[in-house]
Amino acid sequence: MSASHATDQRKPWRIAALLGRWLLGGLFICLGLINVVHGAEFLIFVRQQLRVTDPVLSSLFAQIAPWLQVLYGLLVLSGIARNAAAVIARWWLGILFIFMGLNKAFPHPEAFLKLVRQYDMVANPFLLNAIGAALPWFEVYCGALLLLGVAVRGAALNVVAMLVPFTLIVLKRALAIAATTGIPFCAVKFDCGCGAGEVFICHKLVENTVLLLLSVWLLAGHGRKFSLRFSLVREKEEPVGKVG
Amino acid sequence: MKSVLQEGALVAVIGAALAFAANGLSPRGLELARNYFPGTKLSLQPAAGTNVAGTAGTGTNSPLEILAARLREHGLQLANSNQVTQLFHDPRRERDEVIFIDARDEANYRAGHIPGAYLFDRFHPENHLAGVIAVCLTAQQIIFYCNGGDCDDSEHAAIMLRDSIDLPQEKVFVYGGGFFEWITNGLPVEIGPRNSGQFTNVTHTAVPAAGEGSKR
Numbered sequence: 001m002s003a004s005h006a007t008d009q010r011k012p013w014r015i016a017a018l019l020g021r022w023l024l025g026g027l028f029i030c031l032g033l034i035n036v037v038h039g040a041e042f043l044i045f046v047r048q049q050l051r052v053t054d055p056v057l058s059s060l061f062a063q064i065a066p067w068l069q070v071l072y073g074l075l076v077l078s079g080i081a082r083n084a085a086a087v088i089a090r091w092w093l094g095i096l097f098i099f100m101g102l103n104k105a106f107p108h109p110e111a112f113l114k115l116v117r118q119y120d121m122v123a124n125p126f127l128l129n130a131i132g133a134a135l136p137w138f139e140v141y142c143g144a145l146l147l148l149g150v151a152v153r154g155a156a157l158n159v160v161a162m163l164v165p166f167t168l169i170v171l172k173r174a175l176a177i178a179a180t181t182g183i184p185f186c187a188v189k190f191d192c193g194c195g196a197g198e199v200f201i202c203h204k205l206v207e208n209t210v211l212l213l214l215s216v217w218l219l220a221g222h223g224r225k226f227s228l229r230f231s232l233v234r235e236k237e238e239p240v241g242k243v244g
Numbered sequence: 245m246k247s248v249l250q251e252g253a254l255v256a257v258i259g260a261a262l263a264f265a266a267n268g269l270s271p272r273g274l275e276l277a278r279n280y281f282p283g284t285k286l287s288l289q290p291a292a293g294t295n296v297a298g299t300a301g302t303g304t305n306s307p308l309e310i311l312a313a314r315l316r317e318h319g320l321q322l323a324n325s326n327q328v329t330q331l332f333h334d335p336r337r338e339r340d341e342v343i344f345i346d347a348r349d350e351a352n353y354r355a356g357h358i359p360g361a362y363l364f365d366r367f368h369p370e371n372h373l374a375g376v377i378a379v380c381l382t383a384q385q386i387i388f389y390c391n392g393g394d395c396d397d398s399e400h401a402a403i404m405l406r407d408s409i410d411l412p413q414e415k416v417f418v419y420g421g422g423f424f425e426w427i428t429n430g431l432p433v434e435i436g437p438r439n440s441g442q443f444t445n446v447t448h449t450a451v452p453a454a455g456e457g458s459k460r
Contacts, residue, residue, distance in 0.1 A: 105266075108349065109274050110367040117281060125279040130264075133274040137263035145255065154251030158259065161252075219248065232254060233247040 024213040025077025032069030086222035097143030100195030104136035115193030149227025156218040174201035323417040347401035359434040366401040392422020
């Protein structure tokens with residue numbers, strides 16, 4: 001009786017996890033296919049933002065990476081090799097945050113500071129400087145923890161805590177630009193200070209949703225394999241590792 | 245759940261400490277106590293590098309009028325394209341009585357600048373102050389510029405220098421159109437260090453113009 005009660009209690013979580021998995025898989029496929037269709041633009045992105053300057057390497061990367069995204073999306077969607085997919089998610093998220101953080105911290109942290117200032121979030125110069133100075137390095141730190149598999153859920157929680165407000169303020173700014181200029185929302189393109197240069201807002205929102213879902217996935221206790229120390233704080237209950 | 249929150253808090257505290265330490269150790273780190281944007285407060289306007297730069301807004305004032313009003317508010321004068329061209333050809337420029345100050349960073353400066361302009365990267369003033377202060381004190385007219393458009397580095401650099409060495413307001417001008425307008429007008433561009441003698445007509449800079457760059 002109690003076992004069936006526990007199963008009933010977990011049912012909404014299972015449904016939410018399943019929907020989340022489908023959404024994540026679908027978005028990955030969508031992003032991959034967009035990059036396949038807009039191959040030339042993706043190649044420019046690889047060369048300019050990812051700084052893969054070698055023509056052969058950049059072309060190879062630009063041709064393979066979108067299909068890997070599609071493949072990964074199918075993997076997540078189907079639920080095959082879920083543990084491996086979660087580990088890949090952890091590594092990918094880690095590498096991405098390290099890269100984005102370093103892109104902001106070097107070589108011109110003042111450029112990032114200017115972008116932060118344009119959001120008009122804080123008027124106090126000290127607070128503004130503190131955000132501009134610490135945020136890039138904090139991203140690098142969270143990325144390193146995820147990549148190495150140290151305090152994964154704590155790092156994922158911090159990533160979620162950063163992504164949610166950032167996505168909201170980027171959305172707010174894009175809405176303001178669209179309202180001021182009268183151009184269609186998805187045609188709004190600007191450097192949001194996310195570390196990848198200019199982006200179309202709709203693409204950015206999809207990307208951030210993907211990052212958010214991946215972080216929540218790790219937060220739920222997945223991606224334990226190849227972790228140096230998955231949890232720093234002793235856990236009392238069993239992780240929900242089998243859900244989703 | 246509790247353990248996750250505890251771990252999250254632990255990660256946040258250690259991370260914040262490490263992040264500030266990394267910024268302190270970084271040779272390009274930001275100074276927390278410094279006001280990098282003296283004088284002005286920015287409202288929500290399309291950012292530099294948006295695809296909407298230059299698009300007409302809903303207001304009645306042109307971007308140049310808004311800029312002129314903002315500069316006036318901070319005791320600065322706006323210089324337009326004609327004035328800047330005249331000042332560039334002014335014989336006093338040869339005697340450093342009329343000077344141009346490039347408020348962009350060194351990479352952009354070296355990629356191309358107004359001939360004879362002094363570099364003053366306001367984010368790293370320690371590298372340029374000594375040379376720039378001396379000429380500012382003797383100059384009769386000083387024109388600050390950056391890329392133009394939404395770039396406000398020239399404005400902040402002008403405020404910073406004016407306030408730090410008590411320059412008379414009537415000496416200080418900001419070229420609103422900036423370097424992009426300069427090259428669009430087909431005026432000469434010097435590359436490399438100041439007075440390198442190397443000129444180019446190429447309208448290329450290290451940093452992409454508004455709306456350029458990644459097309460993603």
